[in-house]
Structures are given as structure tokens and as C-alpha cells.
Amino acid sequence: MTDRWDAIILGGGPGGSTLAASLAKLGRRSLVLERETFPRFHIGESLLPRSREVFERLGLDEKLDARFLRKYGARFLCSSTRRTRTYSFADAFDPKFEFAYQVERDVFDQLLLRHAAELGAEVRESWEAVEVLFDGSRAVGVRARPRARSEGAAPDAASAARAGASDVVELRAPIIVDATGRDTLLASRLRRKAQLAELDKTALFAHYEGVVREEGIHQGNIQLVIFDHGWFWFIPFRGAVTSVGAVVSSSWIRSRRRGESLDHFFDRTVAESSWARELLAGARRVRPVGALADFSYRIDQLAGDGWLFVGDAGGFLDPLFSTGAHLAIKGADLAATAIHRALEAGDTSRAAFASYEAEVRYAVDLFLGVVQGFYKGHFRETLFEPNQRPTMRKLITSMLAGDVFHAEKRPQWASFLRQYYPAEVPTFT
Ligand SMILES: Cc1cc2nc3c(=O)[nH]c(=O)nc-3n(C[C@H](O)[C@H](O)[C@H](O)COP(=O)(O)OP(=O)(O)OC[C@H]3O[C@@H](n4cnc5c(N)ncnc54)[C@H](O)[C@@H]3O)c2cc1C
Structure with missing residues (x-):
């Protein structure tokens, strides 16, 4: 008997839906x-240009271009020195993708998931994976259930017909992919997760109307405002709304007064930065402030016999360079190729996914080293250096564009960056 599915994917965020679409393209x-x-709110709204390689191949580019604001670069602003520096993606070593998109994630995630379904993937919303099933060390299936209305979700009629609302069913396939994002369903169960202690930051975030933007082609740029307690993101969307968030140190979080609302604390945080105050002067908050604490973690293994992790389910390293969705999207695309080849060869053991693991690790560690360099201070100086060499500008721009997946031939600049900013990774016991 042949299996009904080649793979069961847990989670329909950018990682899960890109994987489903890429697998469908491979038949x-x-x-x-x-x-x-869907749609549902999600944090993580600024994409990187190199994700467009995947979007193009999946036939998503026109849909995305019709809906989202183009992002041609990133502008850094230092509140204490008042220095600013803009990096335009057109200046990357390989300028093939000179823009990315700024996306409202409720709309973007739904568009991606629907696209996967249009390409032939079976998609069940309001279905929760409860547990991955193993036969020895090999993943063989999943226990899952449709969510009841009282749990905040409304299972569609077809889902409800497949199983009673409280029924847990067993679903089987030769490959199980955990793309459950920060829930890290399988990694948490396998106890393979470690916090990145020195990146113990907290994010506060909201949406505003009337935020000051750059002009012309650069109106879609992300603006990153650095201040004493951390940094802010300003991510403009098509239309009037801008996403504004602050990533702050634990010592600043401890200064929150007893009973102080998040909205008030966020206003106080804004008041600490001259640039944030200026960009928000005259702006109106249109979404209450949310918060997320201590969000960076590493997972020591990205694949096993019959299973893989994709996107945040395999680690998250701080949103400073907007790398999360890119790692999920590019990683998912690489995972699809690895899964396809493994099934063709009839070997779905961990060894079959070794190059997938190595490639994702390389990219993650490159970004992680630079993020750690930023918080220690020296990469921050490099960003604003007054007499910055053109090669250094190209190098930083290529990194900001997400041009970090190069299994065939690693470019010199990437090796240089990794050597200069080596990632410090936690040890697993
Ligand atoms: C403060 C902050 C700011 C960020 N800013 C950016 C940014 O500007 N740009 C960027 O690229 N990234 C950013 N990120 C990261 C970005 O949000 C993630 O990297 C990205 O969403 C990862 O995609 P994913 O598909 O792996 O996971 P997700 O997008 O989280 O998708 C996982 C999906 O799995 C579903 N799920 C969870 N558990 C289960 C289950 N048991 N069964 C079934 N489904 C389940 C969830 O409902 C969800 O839809 C930011 C992150 C943080 C914390």
C-alpha cells in the first residue's frame, strides 16, 4: 500500500507553507x-531580498508584488550620536534581488498557505498536532485533532467530518516535519533546546499610523533605531500603517513600574530615544502594545530518522537583521529538495539530511555571530564607520540581503564575516 502523503508538515507559517509548495512543485x-x-496576527513583518529566489520559483512573485510594499534597503539610526547610514540592496555583491517586501503577516501567511493548497498540498486549518509518533528512533506519524470552537478556532465542516471535535487521530507518512515555530513541538519533547543566554532580550511592539517614512524609492526601507537600552524597528506597510517594535535589555524591562501598562511602558521606552521620538511625533497607535520575552534559542539537531525541523522550530536567533522568515523560507526550500532526494533513494535516515543541516547551520551561525558582534558593540561601530570601504559596504549589504546560502561555493565575504564574528553557541548536555 502506498502512503497517502510523502510528508506531514506541522505548522502552516512561512516555513510550513513554503515546504508544502516546494514539495508540490517536485511532485x-x-x-x-x-x-x-488564518488570517491571524503574527510578528515578523520585514522580509529579505533573497527569499524572492524561492518566491519566483514557486510562482508567488506577482501575487506578492501586487499586495506588499517593496523594501529597497535598511537605514540604521543611532540615537546617541545622531549618525545614520542607509544600505541599499542594489549595492550587494550579487545585486540580482534589489528589493524585498514588508508584509502584514496575517495577509502574507494566508497567501502562502493558500498558494501551497493551489499547488496541490492538502491543508487542514484548525488542526493541532499533539505528538509526533516514533517507532524506535524513527518518526512515523503524528497524533492530531481538530480544534473545537471553544478553543478559539472554528474547524471547517470538512475537518469536523473527518473526526469528531475532541477526537485525536493518528496520521502516518514517511517524513514528519516540525514547522510549529516557537512552539517547537518536537524539540521541546526531545529536550534539544537551549536559550541563547546573552540574547535574553524582550520585544515590545505595536502598529501606528502617521510614522515618518523615508522618501521615494526608500519609503519602504526598514528603519532600525539604536538607543541605550536596545533598538527599535520601523517597518512600513503599503498604506498608512507602520509596525514599530523595541527590542530591549532585561535591565530596561526591570525598570517597568508595578502596575504600569505595556502601552505606557512602551511610550516611556520611545521617550528614551531621540530618533524614535522624532519618527513617532504625530503618529497614532492603532494596535495595543504586545510583548514577547527571551525569544532566542538554539536547537542542537535539525533532522533525525524520518524527521526534520524547519524555521523557528529549529531555532531562533534575535530579529535584529530580520532573518527569521528568510531562514524559514530558504530552509524550507532546501528541506523540500532533501526530502525529495531521500524518498527517491529510499533512505530517509538522518544521514540523508546532512547537507540540509549543514547548510542551515552555516547561515544561522553567520547571522548569529554578527548579531552577537552587534550587542558587544564592535559591529555597531562597523555599521556607522565614517570612512567605510566600498568592499565593507558590499559585505554588510549582502548579509542584510540574506545572501548566505551557498552550498556550492562559499563567497569570500561570507567566510570573512564568519571568521571575524564567530558565533558563540551554547553547549548541550
Ligand atoms: C520580536 C520579533 C520580531 C521579529 N521580526 C522579524 C522580521 O522583521 N522579519 C523576519 O523575517 N522575522 C522576524 N521575526 C521572526 C519570525 O517571526 C519567524 O522567524 C517566522 O515567523 C518563522 O516562520 P515559521 O514558519 O518557522 O514559524 P511561524 O511563522 O511561527 O509558524 C508556525 C505555525 O505553526 C502553527 N503551530 C504551532 N503549534 C502547532 C501545532 N501543535 N499544531 C499545528 N500547528 C501549530 C502556528 O499556529 C503557526 O502558524 C521576529 C521574531 C520576533 C520574536
Whole structure:
């Protein structure tokens, strides 16, 4: 008997839906289980240009261009020195993708998931994966259930017909992919997760109207404002709304007064930065402030016998360079190729996914080293250096564009960056 699906994918965020779409393009059948009913709010709204390689191949570029604001670069602003520096993606070593998109994630994630379904993936929203099933060390399936209305989700009629609302069912496939994002369903169960202690930051975030933007082609740039307690992001969307967030140190978080609302604390945080005050002068908050603490973690293994992690389910390293969605999207695309080849060869053991693991690790560690260099201070100086060499500008721009996946031939600049800013990774016991 042949399996109904080649892979079951847990989670329908950018990682899960890109994987499902890429597998469909390779003629593979997958089932996506997504716990929520889309659209739903999600943090992580600024994309990187090199994700467009994947979007183009999946036939998503026109849909995305019709809906989202183009992002041609990134502008850094230092509140204490008042220095600013803009990096334009057109200045990268390989300027093939000179823009990315700024996306409202409720709309973007739904568009990606629907696209995967249009390409042939089976998608079940309001379905929660409860547990991955193992036969020895090999993943063989998943226990899952449709969510009931009282749990905040409304299972569609077809889902409800497949199983009673409280029924847990067993679904089987030769490959199980955990793309459950920060829930890290399988990594948490396998106890393979470690916090990145020195990146113990907290994010506060909201949406505003009337934020000051750059002009012309640069109006879609992300603006990153650095101040004493951390940094702010300003991510403009098509239309009037801008996403504004602050990533701050734990010592600043401890200064929050007893009973102080998040909205008030965020206003106080803004008041600490001259640039944030200026960009927000005259702006109006249109979404209450949310918060997320201590969000960086590493997972020591990205694949095993019959299973893989994709996107945040395999680690998260701080949003400073907006790398999360890119790692999920590019990683998912690489995972699809690895899965396709493994199934063709009839070997779905961990060894079959070694190059996938190595490639994702290389990219993650490159970004992680630079993020750590930023918080220690020296990369911050390099960003604003007054007499910055053109090669250094190209190098930083290529990194900001996400041009870090090069299995065939590593470019010199990437090796240089990794050597200069080596990632410090936690040890696993
Ligand atoms: C403060 C902050 C700011 C960020 N800013 C950016 C940014 O500007 N740009 C950027 O690229 N990234 C950013 N990120 C990171 C970005 O949010 C993630 O990297 C990205 O969403 C990862 O995609 P994913 O598909 O792996 O996971 P997700 O997008 O989280 O998707 C996982 C999906 O799995 C579903 N799920 C969870 N558990 C289950 C289950 N048991 N069963 C079924 N489904 C389940 C969830 O409902 C969700 O839809 C930011 C992150 C943080 C914390």
C-alpha cells in the first residue's frame, strides 16, 4: 500500500507553507496541519531580498508584488550620536534581488498557505498536532485533532467530518516535519533546546499610523533605531500603517513600574530615544502594545530518522537583521529538495539530511555571530564607520540581503564575516 502523503508538515507559517509548495512543485504530496484559522496576527513583518529566489520559483512573485510594499534597503539610526547610514540592496555583491517586501503577516501567511493548497498540498486549518509518533528512533506519524470552537478556532465542516471535535487521530507518512515555530513541538519533547543566554532580550511592539517614512524609492526601507537600552524597528506597510517594535535589555524591562501598562511602558521606552521620538511625533497607535520575552534559542539537531525541523522550530536567533522568515523560507526550500532526494533513494535516515543541516547551520551561525558582534558593540561601530570601504559596504549589504546560502561555493565575504564574528553557541548536555 502506498502512503497517502510523502510528508506531514506541522505548522502552516512561512516555513510550513513554503515546504508544502516546494514539495508540490517536485511532485510530492504533503499534508499541512495548522492549529489556527488564518488570517491571524503574527510578528515578523520585514522580509529579505533573497527569499524572492524561492518566491519566483514557486510562482508567488506577482501575487506578492501586487499586495506588499517593496523594501529597497535598511537605514540604521543611532540615537546617541545622531549618525545614520542607509544600505541599499542594489549595492550587494550579487545585486540580482534589489528589493524585498514588508508584509502584514496575517495577509502574507494566508497567501502562502493558500498558494501551497493551489499547488496541490492538502491543508487542514484548525488542526493541532499533539505528538509526533516514533517507532524506535524513527518518526512515523503524528497524533492530531481538530480544534473545537471553544478553543478559539472554528474547524471547517470538512475537518469536523473527518473526526469528531475532541477526537485525536493518528496520521502516518514517511517524513514528519516540525514547522510549529516557537512552539517547537518536537524539540521541546526531545529536550534539544537551549536559550541563547546573552540574547535574553524582550520585544515590545505595536502598529501606528502617521510614522515618518523615508522618501521615494526608500519609503519602504526598514528603519532600525539604536538607543541605550536596545533598538527599535520601523517597518512600513503599503498604506498608512507602520509596525514599530523595541527590542530591549532585561535591565530596561526591570525598570517597568508595578502596575504600569505595556502601552505606557512602551511610550516611556520611545521617550528614551531621540530618533524614535522624532519618527513617532504625530503618529497614532492603532494596535495595543504586545510583548514577547527571551525569544532566542538554539536547537542542537535539525533532522533525525524520518524527521526534520524547519524555521523557528529549529531555532531562533534575535530579529535584529530580520532573518527569521528568510531562514524559514530558504530552509524550507532546501528541506523540500532533501526530502525529495531521500524518498527517491529510499533512505530517509538522518544521514540523508546532512547537507540540509549543514547548510542551515552555516547561515544561522553567520547571522548569529554578527548579531552577537552587534550587542558587544564592535559591529555597531562597523555599521556607522565614517570612512567605510566600498568592499565593507558590499559585505554588510549582502548579509542584510540574506545572501548566505551557498552550498556550492562559499563567497569570500561570507567566510570573512564568519571568521571575524564567530558565533558563540551554547553547549548541550
Ligand atoms: C520580536 C520579533 C520580531 C521579529 N521580526 C522579524 C522580521 O522583521 N522579519 C523576519 O523575517 N522575522 C522576524 N521575526 C521572526 C519570525 O517571526 C519567524 O522567524 C517566522 O515567523 C518563522 O516562520 P515559521 O514558519 O518557522 O514559524 P511561524 O511563522 O511561527 O509558524 C508556525 C505555525 O505553526 C502553527 N503551530 C504551532 N503549534 C502547532 C501545532 N501543535 N499544531 C499545528 N500547528 C501549530 C502556528 O499556529 C503557526 O502558524 C521576529 C521574531 C520576533 C520574536
